[in-house]
Amino acid sequence: MTNILEINHLEKAFGPKKVIEGVNLTLKKGKIYGLIGQNGAGKTTVMNMILGQLLPDEGQIFVNGERVIAGGETTNRYIGYCPDVPNFYGYMTAKEYLQFCASITSFKTDNLELTIQGLLERVGLAQTEKVKISTYSRGMKQRLGIAQALLNQPLLLICDEPTSALDPRGRKEVMDLLASLKEEMSVILSTHILSDIERVCDHIGILANGKLVREGRLQDVLAEHQTQAHYTLKFSEAWAYEAYLKEMTATGVQLVSHDQEQLMITTAESQAAILDKLSQHHYPIESLVKEQQTLEKLFLEETNA
Ligand SMILES: Nc1ncnc2c1ncn2[C@@H]1O[C@H](COP(=O)(O)OP(=O)(O)OP(=O)(O)O)[C@@H](O)[C@H]1O
Numbered sequence: 001m002t003n004i005l006e007i008n009h010l011e012k013a014f015g016p017k018k019v020i021e022g023v024n025l026t027l028k029k030g031k032i033y034g035l036i037g038q039n040g041a042g043k044t045t046v047m048n049m050i051l052g053q054l055l056p057d058e059g060q061i062f063v064n065g066e067r068v069i070a071g072g073e074t075t076n077r078y079i080g081y082c083p084d085v086p087n088f089y090g091y092m093t094a095k096e097y098l099q100f101c102a103s104i105t106s107f108k109t110d111n112l113e114l115t116i117q118g119l120l121e122r123v124g125l126a127q128t129e130k131v132k133i134s135t136y137s138r139g140m141k142q143r144l145g146i147a148q149a150l151l152n153q154p155l156l157l158i159c160d161e162p163t164s165a166l167d168p169r170g171r172k173e174v175m176d177l178l179a180s181l182k183e184e185m186s187v188i189l190s191t192h193i194l195s196d197i198e199r200v201c202d203h204i205g206i207l208a209n210g211k212l213v214r215e216g217r218l219q220d221v222l223a224e225h226q227t228q229a230h231y232t233l234k235f236s237e238a239w240a241y242e243a244y245l246k247e248m249t250a251t252g253v254q255l256v257s258h259d260q261e262q263l264m265i266t267t268a269e270s271q272a273a274i275l276d277k278l279s280q281h282h283y284p285i286e287s288l289v290k291e292q293q294t295l296e297k298l299f300l301e302e303t304n305a
Helices: 043-050 074-078 094-104 112-122 138-150 168-181 194-200 218-225 239-251 271-280 295-302
Strands: 005-014 017-027 032-037 058-063 079-082 156-160 186-190 203-208 211-217 229-235 254-258 263-267 285-290
Touching: 005 043, 017 043, 017 203, 017 211, 032 043, 032 194, 043 058, 043 156, 043 186, 074 079, 079 138, 094 112, 094 138, 112 138, 138 156, 138 168, 156 168, 168 186, 168 194, 186 194, 194 295, 203 218, 203 295, 211 218, 211 295, 218 295, 229 239, 229 271, 239 254, 239 263, 239 271, 271 285
Parallel strands: 032 186, 032 203, 079 156, 156 186
Antiparallel strands: 005 017, 005 058, 203 211, 229 263, 229 285, 254 263
């Protein structure tokens, strides 16, 4: 099966500053890829190169098997793009706006009316067909931006921080919408909201200092990181903390943080093995809780944030 998106050895510098270094990425049909990185990590730069708006210094990008030529933009017929804050003419209705987009992009369809109606239903705006966009909530505007990006029936939808300005309800609506699209297309989603990524993405890439420092199936990336598990340990007697801190390095456990009431430790050992050692040495254990590995913890470690 052809990859919808394939990026090979991508490099980009602005003046002396290398922004993208040796990025490789593949995206198959029907998958949602979460591109994560701190501010300035290079996410928008990668997206602009996929859209042919920026010339890479090195490397190639293929969309549906066709090479992206910067400035040529013929591969953009496969792509729908939704910016973080879509710009609209507020005096238009959603229907008028989509008609306008169809006219300026010379979009061809047998029945434009029906296509637009279908899109508005798709993004949950069919009931507001006659309402002016200026009265829309931010979430509604974002969904209209996605409808506009879907107009040319893309194989690849690129969404740049689609939920950054939204409240939890608006975010949920947009993320549910993106999840529903994956039957028909692939999606690249750039966002800082890691819980959104965990909710809908199949694959993730963490961009740090211009490199994809982690990449792969979300559950594989998290599981790989899980080899060193984090635990929170509490004792029922105060003396135990000091004693344990003195002894713990000899037990293969590393300290992450501690206060008067609990220790955060990391180790490759199982919970049972830690408990075993603690009881052998008669420590008054109150609780030992294994912390769930989250994308947030992984992200903070990988980007040293
Ligand atoms: N046209 C440009 N000229 C010079 N430097 C640029 C240009 N575009 C981006 N940069 C720099 O490249 C780096 C990556 O920027 P980019 O916008 O791709 O990051 P980002 O990950 O999308 O950030 P954010 O999350 O803040 O949107 C930044 O240091 C930015 O200042």
